[in-house]
Amino acid sequence: MTKCILATGGAGYIGSHTTVELLRAGHSVVILDNFENSARDALASIPKIAGGGKIWLAEGDVRNARLVADVIQRHSVDAVIHFAGKKAVGESVADPLLYYHDNITGALSVLSAMRGTGCKRLVFSSSATVYGDVKMLPIPETAPTCSSNPYGRTKLMIEEIIDDFVASTDDFGALSLRYFNPVGAHPSGFIGESPIGTPNNLFPFIAQTAAGMRDMVQIFGNDYETRDGTGSRDYIHVVDLARGHVAAVEHLLSQTTNILPHRKVNLGTGKGHTVLEVLNTFSKVCGFQIPHRIVPRRPGDVGLSLADPSLAFGLFNWRAELGLDEMCRDHWRFQAATNEPRGRRRTRLGAEARWANRVWEDFESLGIAEGRNALA
Ligand code: NAD
Ligand code: UDP
Numbered sequence: 001m002t003k004c005i006l007a008t009g010g011a012g013y014i015g016s017h018t019t020v021e022l023l024r025a026g027h028s029v030v031i032l033d034n035f036e037n038s039a040r041d042a043l044a045s046i047p048k049i050a051g052g053g054k055i056w057l058a059e060g061d062v063r064n065a066r067l068v069a070d071v072i073q074r075h076s077v078d079a080v081i082h083f084a085g086k087k088a089v090g091e092s093v094a095d096p097l098l099y100y101h102d103n104i105t106g107a108l109s110v111l112s113a114m115r116g117t118g119c120k121r122l123v124f125s126s127s128a129t130v131y132g133d134v135k136m137l138p139i140p141e142t143a144p145t146c147s148s149n150p151y152g153r154t155k156l157m158i159e160e161i162i163d164d165f166v167a168s169t170d171d172f173g174a175l176s177l178r179y180f181n182p183v184g185a186h187p188s189g190f191i192g193e194s195p196i197g198t199p200n201n202l203f204p205f206i207a208q209t210a211a212g213m214r215d216m217v218q219i220f221g222n223d224y225e226t227r228d229g230t231g232s233r234d235y236i237h238v239v240d241l242a243r244g245h246v247a248a249v250e251h252l253l254s255q256t257t258n259i260l261p262h263r264k265v266n267l268g269t270g271k272g273h274t275v276l277e278v279l280n281t282f283s284k285v286c287g288f289q290i291p292h293r294i295v296p297r298r299p300g301d302v303g304l305s306l307a308d309p310s311l312a313f314g315l316f317n318w319r320a321e322l323g324l325d326e327m328c329r330d331h332w333r334f335q336a337a338t339n340e341p342r343g344r345r346r347t348r349l350g351a352e353a354r355w356a357n358r359v360w361e362d363f364e365s366l367g368i369a370e371g372r373n374a375l376a
Helices: 013-024 040-050 065-074 089-094 096-117 150-167 202-210 238-254 275-286 310-316 324-338 342-365 368-375
Strands: 004-008 028-033 055-059 079-082 121-127 173-179 181-183 217-220 235-237 262-267 292-295
Touching (some): 004 013, 013 028, 013 238, 079 238, 089 096, 089 150, 096 121, 096 150, 121 238, 150 173, 150 262, 173 238, 181 238, 202 275, 202 324, 235 238, 235 324, 238 262, 238 310, 275 324
Parallel strands (some): 004 028, 079 121, 121 173, 173 262, 217 292
């Protein structure tokens, strides 16, 4: 079953890993991205890691419904995975209107373009943040939802918009995937996440400390009701997460019934790890102790978050396979590659740039520049 999948935000952290797994599964991928939080260069690694496959780039803004519809039509897109959007909780508190505007407009644009073109399968990037401070652990999809920040509320609102849209149609199928804590990088070391500025999340902060870019990791509280008192999360390797998208989209595409519900599905491992466990594993992988100290709790943090991932297994036979060792190993490999000494890095960037040129030539020969210029 070879299909054409549109990945909005496909150049980003989760989108790039998902593109690799979609290509590996034999699908072709069109990436629509405006590169506001990603780099073109990262795309150059994708065909290399995936070992080939058909990939196109449409550079532009997902909020432009005409552009999205044009891309869907031009490439006969079978399904859309909508990753594009803003994702920083702190920024959403500081500028809520930006978040409501960008994330909601992007989702409305995707849905109206899909309606206009008859493309009827959608996977949406939601988040476990929709569960807020729920006390039910592990968290099933039926747990009450309530988000404590504008970013999380955009995810809830978009899920509701999709609910209403799906209810108004006969045969539109949608899955909202509620990710727990995506971490790690591709084992090749070529793609991963490079946060801009000081990272808020634990993994990138530890990685940057290990790389000597930060003095030490601050552990936010050691008085939670967890194994060692430090906060516990359900971390999921980004490659597992990417494979979850492939399973989800293939499931949607295999559905032939007329009435398709909009399902919300957790993507997590069902296993929790504390801050100290992550630090110790990361130190083991790096081969040296990463400096850290305990500081007071971070306001707004919950002590424990853990997915019940059984619905994903029941619905589309997916479960996470990679453990904390692989998450730390791959995250560190990507960080270490990013921080290589100048000489080595230059050599590698040289190789990357050659790849990049080839890929852009391919893109150009496929006429993508046209779409970008005409409608972006
Ligand atoms: P990311 O920022 O790395 O990727 C998002 C991509 O979308 C970027 O390439 C960016 O340039 C692009 N983009 C943003 N606005 C756009 C626009 N208006 N038009 C076109 N492209 C646009 O983020 P990510 O970590 O890969 O997250 C992908 C999705 O998953 C997001 O919707 C995010 O909210 C959601 N999510 C992420 C996490 C996480 O921890 N990373 C957790 C839960 C949910
Ligand atoms: N954390 C920490 N120090 C940091 C960043 C995070 O101790 O510099 C803790 C945080 O309190 C939580 C866990 O690590 O218990 C995961 O935090 P992250 O921000 O990565 O994910 P989220 O809290 O959004 O689930």
